[in-house]
Amino acid sequence: MAGEKAVRRGARGWAVDTVLFAFAVFAWLFLVGERIRAGMPSPPWLFEVDQLAGLIGLGLMWLRRRWPTQAAVAAIALSTVSETIAFPLGVLLFAVVVHRPLRTAALVYGLSLSATFVYWALRPDEGFSLLGSLVFSVVLLGAIAGWGLFVRYRRQLRARAAEQERAERERARQRAREELAREVHDLLGHRLSLLSLHAGAIEYRPDAPPEELARAAGVVREQSQLAMRDLREVVSVLRAPIGELPQPTMADLRDLVEEARPGMRIDLAVDADGEVPERSGRTAYRIVQEALTNARKHAEGAPVAVTVDGGPDEGLRVAVRSGPGADSGTGSGHGLIGLEERTSLAGGRLAYGPTAEGGWLVEAWLPWTA
Template sequence: MAEERRGARGWAADTALFALGVFAWLYISGDRMRLGLPSPPWLFEADQLAGIVGLGLLWLRRRWPVQAGLAAAVLSSFSETIAFPLVVLLYAVTVRRPLKTAAWVFGAAFAAAGVYSLLRPQELGVLGNLLFAVVLYGGIAGWGMVTRYRNALRARAAEQERDERERARQRAREELARELHDLLGHRLSLLSLHAGAMEYRSDLSPEELRGAAGVVREQSHLAMRDLREVIAVLRAPIGELPQPSMADLRALVEEARPGSRIAFSATAEGEAPERSGRTAYRVVQEALTNARKHAEGAAVEVAVSGGPGEGLAVAVVNGPGRDTGPGSGHGLIGLEERIALAGGRLEYGPVGDGGWRVRAWLPWTA
């Protein structure tokens, strides 16, 4: 076990214990002189010296509790003024060291109590001294075990708190990664689509080239704007990131319409709750991004319907088209997590004509 550092509170506690030890030493010595000195007379002087040594041992209880406890146990075989330091050191061993080690120290203290009972039986008698030692040391051990258990509970609670903070940070990182994927993936897929048209379509008219170049310029500007917004709130809670809603769906579709054939219908009754509307927006955004990547030139149908009591249904279906490259699959995984957190369901997969369908249901709740 690592050595405990003695801070300001530690110094204050050790000083207070030392002061109590001095008081106990003076009190026991005075009481012994009042009741009568032990026989032989030199035992009293040895007892006083052992008590003073015990006061010094109190300062070692943090760094060397076992060694100090064993030394105090040996001195307790003939000294009564060592009682207070011995109690403190036995408690320290119970709290700070493995229970097996503490058991050996307590065993030495019990053995010393037996020797003390033989050397000085006049106070309580042999059996009385032994019984007193059993009660006293048992109480110290019990008190130390309770403290040890409470310390373990506090340490476990602190560890759980650290783990929870780490999980919260991980959730924040994952949420930020999803936001970056959703914000930039949509823009970059549009850039790729129109840049590819400009590169490979030699039959485009000057007006069509200007239109494609305008889309590239506009989407580059919007991608930079989105990236600046995300970077600006990296230190803020995730809830402060710019969040879309159902009201932004039509703008999303119109933004993706140049160069694509998109049919859009929205028949939802009333304004969808914020969380469900935001999740529906992300479903459509991810589906349109995937359609541009894996079915370039295909017709896309986007339908949103529902209302209070029946939930919000989102369906995006695209026909077969040219696959412009492999995907990571992280987008659909992120959608599953989003929709699960919102209490909804997600289905996706191929359709009979070689196209792809994404269908989600979300509860009409906030």
């Protein structure tokens, strides 16, 4: 019983304790009146002891939040000579069952039953046999203990539900952080591939016409600025609540293709029947972005055809087909693996692989759902 954790008494606790104390005072006055009406116990001094024990029990009730077990044991000891302590004893037993380990609660319950034998031995003329007194105690104290167990397990269920909710929120935050990491990979990979392409053109074609060099340098400058802007957005989101990073939609797909056109031959065809849902549109944007980045890395100069079509009935279809290039490899494949996971989370399917012409094809189907 040492080291018991105290239960703090807030405003609601004070209100509950005050009401219980008022009921306990009423019960004490009622039992005293009934004893006077029914006749004094024998020996008569037990009446004064009974009243005093009942008053001490009223005080013990105020200790039930800090020392419920100790207060209950003290009340049990007093109940061996007092009937007016019945209400405080029930309140203290209830507190032990609710707030203390079941082993402690069972011990206190057993002690409260054993006090019945001492009470009957000291006051055998109360009108009840030993068996009757014991049955009455088992029923009354058992009802109090059962009520306490019900409250205890209901609180445990609420606490478990709250813990599960906290764990789910944490998992959601973790998923959001993983989503953010994928966004960073896709976004900066796209920007840096453009930088690499045009910086390489400047390096390996120093004899190119000045206007081409100027155009390539302009793309490098523009993409460098956009990459710095994206990094600032990412840092701001990592410092702020998750989810504030601007998310692309299908409406941004044409801008993505226009950004990638310098140095690439891209044919874009979009035929969506209605407004594409946000989640599917964002996933389609990322699929096209990753496919264009791979085409730029591994099929430089090859034509690329981007097709997006569908509707509410058949879903959204995305296809990015690139022609054969100097490098037919697929790199590490981490980007495509990430796309598979992203597409699966969106409820869709992704397939990719080489074409018969020696190019590369990325195909996806996405549900028409938000």
